[in-house]
Amino acid sequence: MPSPQEPPPSPFFRPAHLDTVVVEQTLISTPQGRHRHKRKKVTVSVVEHKSGILGCAANMMTCIVGSGIVGLPYAMQQTGFVAGIGLILLTSLLTEKSLRLLVETAKHLHQQSYETTAEVPFGIVGFRFILINMFVMAYGAMVTYLMITKSCASMILGVEDETYQQFVLLGISLMVHFPLASMRDMADLEKTSGLAVAIDCTIVALVAYSSPWISMQGMESNNLLQLIQTDTVHAGTLFVGLGVLSFAFECQEAAFLVAGSLETPTVARWARVTKMTLTACLVLAMVCALTGYLGFGDATKGNILDNLDPSTTTSFVAHGLLGATMFATYPLASFVARHVCVVLLFEGRRAHEGGSDSTILNRPDRRILLTLALYIAAIVPATVYTDMGKVLALAGVIGGSCLAYIGPGMLFLAVHGGRFLDLVDGFFYVIGSATAASSGVVVSETTTLLPSSSSEPADDIKRFDGCFKQALFYLGIFPLWCRIAERGKKQVMAHALALLEKNTIEPLRIGEVDYSIEKMAKMEEESPPKRHSGPVISAATLIRPSPNLDVPTLDNNSPNPNDKPKPRKAAPPLEPDPQEAPPSHIDFFIAIFYVCFGVIALFAGLVSLGSG
Known part of the structure; x- marks a missing residue:
């Protein structure tokens, strides 16, 4: 367990004056008539920026939607029509409940973060377990967001040479991704997140418009009823689709960062954020999954945009918009990875107890260096490799199952x-x-x-x-x-x-x-x-x-x-x-169900990797 005392000074990372230090210059006169400047350091308290309910909902929705929205038609194709609808509803409800459950349990224990909440009943093992899974999820998301940026930007600019594609990614990420990720507070991203939400809605509308789901096989009401009766569950690939859905809806690693950026973070206001967020995500997921799968059926690809005719304007615009959303989603994933680094590198009381990132990151040099190190770690595999599907799936399945289902269920059971x-x-x-x-x-x-x-x-x-x-x-x-x-x-x-x-x-x-x-x-x-x-x-x-x-x-x-x-x-x-x-019997039944569902989702992802 990290020491409750601040670490001793080091030549690189000083223990940290958690406030901003301003150097003031005053012009004074000496008895000899000369003038000189007198410098004095003044410590000024820096107030963390906060967001309203809509701003926090936009940040949380951006964390959830990301790149997973374009894979939902493929998930339905793997699970079956009826099973896909049911699993989308189930995962969205479980996500909304777990987001509220985590924050409420932390309040009950007077803890600031996911990892310190897990530390109370499970000690340092629980503390590190959560941090490792948070970093796995955030780092995997950072890599895939950069890869999507490279693919979409290369298509828009007409760049086919792999070397030139790497330079395109490097230039765009240095001009856009890195500066946004270097901000101190997540609340500063609420405007970009709001723009990303609007873009995600546009992408789903373009998929619904371009997909031949209306004319496919003469999809009248009687044929749709027949489809519901025949295409219920694909037992052989059910676990594959469940793994994709678990990754698509996972966002628990960012829950405390978003909740902490909320103005007046009461339980009721946080519940409004989660309900608004998951309702909007559920609507987008259902529309994209249904229209994509009904339009392309068994030919549905992992990225539904790849099913669209590349020569059409709609496909061109959709790829461009998907690449634009990465400008907002990459910084959010980088914030989570940076939070893990803050906790591990600064073992003082403030860093360990969580929720103090804004004060620890007041120093620009510390904030920039941490963000730069994470950026380099993500940009290298994103530029070198073109297919990181299995690595990303492994990170999403393991990290997502542990953070979204197993963690909340185990915490509630142990705390009570x-x-x-x-x-x-x-x-x-x-x-x-x-x-x-x-x-x-x-x-x-x-x-x-x-x-x-x-x-x-x-x-x-x-x-x-x-x-x-x-x-x-x-x-x-x-x-x-x-x-x-x-x-x-x-x-x-x-x-x-x-x-x-x-x-x-x-x-x-x-x-x-x-x-x-x-x-x-x-x-x-x-x-x-x-x-x-x-x-x-x-x-x-x-x-x-x-x-x-x-x-x-x-x-x-x-x-x-x-x-x-x-x-x-x-x-x-x-x-x-x-x-x-x-708590009642029902509360503990839900907690145990979370743990069991998380274990199933974990094995579902492993099965999907093995079958691929």
Whole structure:
């Protein structure tokens, strides 16, 4: 686990003055009548740029759509007509739910990022597992976006020589991709993301217009009904299509960056962002998949634009627009990869706890060098190779399945492990204790963050409530789920007590949550003796300063320290903990379904690679 202290100075990356340093010059006169300049360094607080709901929705939609939209007709061709419609609906719903689930779980644990949320129940293994998969997904996306840029730009410019195509990609990426990726805050990309969303809609409209889906085989209503009855599921290639869909909708690695860039990031506002985003993505995906597959049938290619007649103006425009969207999608993927580098290279408390990229990247040299290193790592394979399909599929399938499905499900199960174990005991077991028999199962998770201090007596004896439930216990892999829940229960308790013992707690970039001050203070009084002395202070009072205090700060646009400081606005009221109520059976069923679906999607991608 990275040290909570800032690292010592190094000749290349200094520990970081997290604010901007401005050098001021003042002309002064000496007693001898000479004039000279006096220089003085002034540290000015830099405020991170934020986006509204529409801006965040545009950024998130750009992360999802990317280049995956043109592969959806191929996914339907692999899964079958009916199965394709069902899987598109299912993956979109699972993505929307997982985006909200991740942020809500992080708020519940008072964590800033995906990786630190996974670190609470699973330790450094969970921390690195998430970071590795985030980098795999982001790096794979960066490479494929550059390759698409090379292909589309070469077609538009009529360049056929491979060497000249490499120079075209190098010139375009240096002029457009790299400068956009070098920005500090993701909110700065909301305008380019909005333009990319409009372009994606245009591409889908061009596919629907150019595809002969209306006249194909005289597609009247009776033939369409016959197609629904006959073309249901392609069992032999179902996993191939599921792997493509998993890659197309995966965006969890960017969820915390987008949520942190939202103005007033409450649970309700974040839910509006995810619902708007996934609704729009679902409509685009369904239109593109249906019109493309109905038009070209078994001849549908991996990129539906390759099915269009290259001599037509529509194909020319569609390829040009697809290349233009890469200007917005590459920087978003680079932001995610850069976030991973920030966490791994700057092992201080701010970098490790997540959400502080904007402050760490205030120094332009650090920001440019990190972005340049990632750009070089992506541009080399993109210029040398012309077909990275299997490498990209491997990165998307492994990273996407782990981040989108397995990660959220495992986190929810582990974080609420005490409640899960209670429900398992109440359904599968008969407790031998007289106390338990008279009062029922004791619910150990009844607070917002800390589980209850009550526990089962040591002499309790459990036995299965019948042979059927014993068989169901093992068939449902409940030994594994219970082991995860037991570890999570222990780790979350230790994490909650550690929060109470901290002298200072960083404010949540993704939005503050009320952790029930009275209950947490009571739990602290009941806990073992503390290592610190003094009055009992609850975590909720440490997390956020009093909203009645006006803290002076310097205006970002006026670095002069002599300017009159402007008071900060009063902080908004704390919102309730989104996971305050103990989860139900349905909640845990959904979490386990996520894990199982992620494992299936993982093997689906591996099968697709093997069959290719």
